[in-house]
Amino acid sequence: MFTLSKNSYLSTTLLVSLLVLAISLLSTTSSSLPHRLSLLARQFLPIRSISTSPTMSYAKELRVAELAVQRATLLTKRVFHEKAKGTLSKDDASPVTIGDFGAQALIIQAIRKNFPQDEIVGEEEAATLRENRELSSKIWTLVKEARLSDATAEEELGGPIPSEEDMLSAIDAGNSAGGAKGRIWALDPIDGTKGFLRGGQYAVCLALMVDGDVKVGVLGCPNLPVDDSASLDAHSGENQTDAEGKGVLLGAVQGQGATSRPLGIGALGKSQPIHMKEVSSIADATFCESVEAAHSSHSDQSQIAQELGITKPSVRMDSQAKYGSIARGAGDLYLRLPVRKDYQEKIWDHAAGDLIVREAGGEVTDAQGKRLDFGKGRTLRNNKGVVAAPRGVHAQVLEAVKSVLGSK
Numbered sequence: 136m137f138t139l140s141k142n143s144y145l146s147t148t149l150l151v152s153l154l155v156l157a158i159s160l161l162s163t164t165s166s167s168l169p170h171r172l173s174l175l176a177r178q179f180l181p182i183r184s185i186s187t188s189p190t191m192s193y194a195k196e197l198r199v200a201e202l203a204v205q206r207a208t209l210l211t212k213r214v215f216h217e218k219a220k221g222t223l224s225k226d227d228a229s230p231v232t233i234g235d236f237g238a239q240a241l242i243i244q245a246i247r248k249n250f251p252q253d254e255i256v257g258e259e260e261a262a263t264l265r266e267n268r269e270l271s272s273k274i275w276t277l278v279k280e281a282r283l284s285d286a287t288a289e290e291e292l293g294g295p296i297p298s299e300e301d302m303l304s305a306i307d308a309g310n311s312a313g314g315a316k317g318r319i320w321a322l323d324p325i326d327g328t329k330g331f332l333r334g335g336q337y338a339v340c341l342a343l344m345v346d347g348d349v350k351v352g353v354l355g356c357p358n359l360p361v362d363d364s365a366s367l368d369a370h371s372g373e374n375q376t377d378a379e380g381k382g383v384l385l386g387a388v389q390g391q392g393a394t395s396r397p398l399g400i401g402a403l404g405k406s407q408p409i410h411m412k413e414v415s416s417i418a419d420a421t422f423c424e425s426v427e428a429a430h431s432s433h434s435d436q437s438q439i440a441q442e443l444g445i446t447k448p449s450v451r452m453d454s455q456a457k458y459g460s461i462a463r464g465a466g467d468l469y470l471r472l473p474v475r476k477d478y479q480e481k482i483w484d485h486a487a488g489d490l491i492v493r494e495a496g497g498e499v500t501d502a503q504g505k506r507l508d509f510g511k512g513r514t515l516r517n518n519k520g521v522v523a524a525p526r527g528v529h530a531q532v533l534e535a536v537k538s539v540l541g542s543k
């Protein structure tokens with residue numbers, strides 16, 4: 136029988152590969168050499184198939200994240216319609232409501248049931264609820280009643296939280312310090328709490344990071360329209376509703392693209408791929424920014440827009456609904472330039488949106504052009520500002536950002 140040693144097997148494989156490469160290059164006459172090289176490289180280096188191989192598909196993570204976010208929005212939607220939202224002011228003077236606490240408990244319960252080894256960086260903690268039992272019991276009533284209408288989906292999430300004490304313990308399990316090692320979820324149970332309170336946009340945000348790299352991102356936006364291309368103007372002010380035709384669930388897995396689907400209340404609706412809009416002339420771009428002038432510099436952003444020749448007024452919108460809106464082509468740019476030099480952006484305010492925009496064909500960097508670094512703990516301490524744009528125009532936008540900031 137003919138046998139080969141390991142070394143001679145490798146040299147033979149190499150020789151055959153080179154031969155195939157040479158023959159392919161010589162035999163194809165219809166396209167340019169660089170094009171032929173890139174086609175061949177794709178055959179020999181199937182980069183996409185590496186990240187989508189069965190062991191790296193993150194299919195279960197995406198499904199659990201989508202269902203968990205969907206279930207949490209059942210609770211936030213209820214609170215959205217209530218007059219008394221149990222609002223407290225946190226140490227940094229920012230608001231938190233019974234909706235934020237309840238959504239965090241429900242999502243963490245699902246993660247712990249499905250991925251017990253994973254860590255979680257969640258925005259909220261239960262300390263004040265342990266002292267304020269009246270508020271805690273209000274949240275418990277909401278949490279007990281938040282169930283998906285589809286029993287199988289509810290089962291997949293691991294079922295309900297058994298007791299009020301377990302609910303508090305789930306909220307506190309979002310206390311990971313974060314970092315660049317292992318599997319860590321970043322959770323913002325209600326992003327844009329101020330928007331939520333004033334009847335604007337808000338989002339329930341969940342992302343999985345592996346070794347500091349965002350692999351899965353999900354945004355539940357109850358007040359955004361299902362239609363990906365619907366104009367933003369009608370959806371940016373106050374007095375938003377989650378009435379029929381509203382509510383979208385956006386998701387992405389690294390290397391697999393981004394999708395949208397109706398948010399719904401039970402089994403997940405059909406998903407469709409989303410893409411950023413191609414911007415042929417930057418002057419016609421629509422740019423999104425925060426509502427709160429304290430969260431991003433409206434004046435810097437307006438100068439950057441001017442520098443780019445943009446004349447349309449900005450679309451002011453709370454929460455990561457901004458990332459979601461540009462990812463689905465309803466808007467084009469998202470600018471978030473710092474107001475306070477000492478403020479460090481929180482990873483839960485950006486992780487899901489960053490991946491969804493990049494998977495939809497965009498680029499997300501800070502104001503210096505660096506990728507957002509999610510492996511540095513609970514905050515983005517290596518970054519200042521956010522510049523998100525379609526890949527084709529990001530460099531041009533960044534140049535304008537640098538020019539405006541440089542001249543200050």
Ligand SMILES: Nc1ncnc2c1ncn2[C@@H]1O[C@H](COP(=O)(O)OS(=O)(=O)O)[C@@H](OP(=O)(O)O)[C@H]1O
Nearest residue numbers: 325326327328329425426427429430452453454478
């Ligand atoms: N000073 C400062 N600078 C930048 N960002 C800050 C600042 N203070 C708070 N935050 C965070 O802003 C999150 C909401 O961001 P938005 O873009 O939705 O702001 S806005 O509501 O549209 O004004 C908000 O997220 P939530 O707390 O989840 O609502 C905060 O984490």
Ligand SMILES: [Mg+2]
Nearest residue numbers: 229230258328
């Ligand atoms: Mg907050």
Ligand SMILES: [Mg+2]
Nearest residue numbers: 323326327484
């Ligand atoms: Mg937030």
Ligand SMILES: [Mg+2]
Nearest residue numbers: 258323325326
């Ligand atoms: Mg929040």
